[in-house]
Amino acid sequence: DAGVIQSPRHEVTEMGQEVTLRCKPISGHNSLFWYRQTMMRGLELLIYFNNNVPIDDSGMPEDRFSAKMPNASFSTLKIQPSEPRDSAVYFCASSPLSTGRETQYFGPGTRLLVL
Amino acid sequence: GQQVMQIPQYQHVQEGEDFTTYCNSSTTLSNIQWYKQRPGGHPVFLIQLVKSGEVKKQKRLTFQFGEAKKNSSLHITATQTTDVGTYFCAGPNRDDKIIFGKGTRLHILP
Numbered sequence: 001d002a003g004v005i006q007s008p009r010h011e012v013t014e015m016g017q018e019v020t021l022r023c024k025p026i027s028g029h030n031s032l033f034w035y036r037q038t039m040m041r042g043l044e045l046l047i048y049f050n051n052n053v054p055i056d057d058s059g060m061p062e063d064r065f066s067a068k069m070p071n072a073s074f075s076t077l078k079i080q081p082s083e084p085r086d087s088a089v090y091f092c093a094s095s096p097l098s099t100g101r102e103t104q105y106f107g108p109g110t111r112l113l114v115l
Numbered sequence: 116g117q118q119v120m121q122i123p124q125y126q127h128v129q130e131g132e133d134f135t136t137y138c139n140s141s142t143t144l145s146n147i148q149w150y151k152q153r154p155g156g157h158p159v160f161l162i163q164l165v166k167s168g169e170v171k172k173q174k175r176l177t178f179q180f181g182e183a184k185k186n187s188s189l190h191i192t193a194t195q196t197t198d199v200g201t202y203f204c205a206g207p208n209r210d211d212k213i214i215f216g217k218g219t220r221l222h223i224l225p
Binding site for chain 2: 104106
């Protein structure tokens with residue numbers, strides 16, 4: 001199995017630019033999660049999907065952040081416009097079942113730097 | 116809301132010494148999961164505990180789930196340099212959303 005795939009692995013952009021992060025979950029997994037990790041705040045859950053439907057987006061920081069899952073094998077997290085405080089590592093994770101209780105399999109992450 | 120707290124935040128140990136990290140939840144957990152994140156890497160699932168008082172071992176790692184299912188611990192015997200990383204506990208809240216602790220960062224002194 002390829003595991004969870006994320007792209008790009010690294011992104012450097014300037015403040016105000018649009019950033020799109022991509023994720024391909026493990027085939028057959030029903031849940032997908034987006035996390036943000038920083039030294040100050042640790043690992044924060046931004047949003048998660050069950051069967052392609054957003055279930056809880058209470059962790060999304062503000063309207064500049066949006067996430068979509070158009071099909072079972074693809075999800076995007078978009079930041080528009082980006083700000084320096086968005087600099088972080090963004091992880092995508094998937095889980096086999098449609099509950100939050102099961103093991104999560106993390107992708108390698110996207111390291112975002114907003115100048 | 117539910118909180119999952121881990122202590123200590125950082126731990127430096129001499130290679131060969133033991134290490135323990137503790138996880139405490141403000142509410143009863145249906146299960147608890149432990150993850151390890153190597154420096155520059157991503158969290159990797161280690162184990163899940165479900166039963167009250169459960170103890171599981173993985174080689175030098177011993178995981179415990181408290182009788183009240185509100186706390187857990189991870190103990191590493193005779194640490195090695197490969198144990199370096201951040202150890203996270205995580206548990207589901209009432210809405211089945213996984214809540215991660217802030218993690219314990221382990222540094223091994225050679």
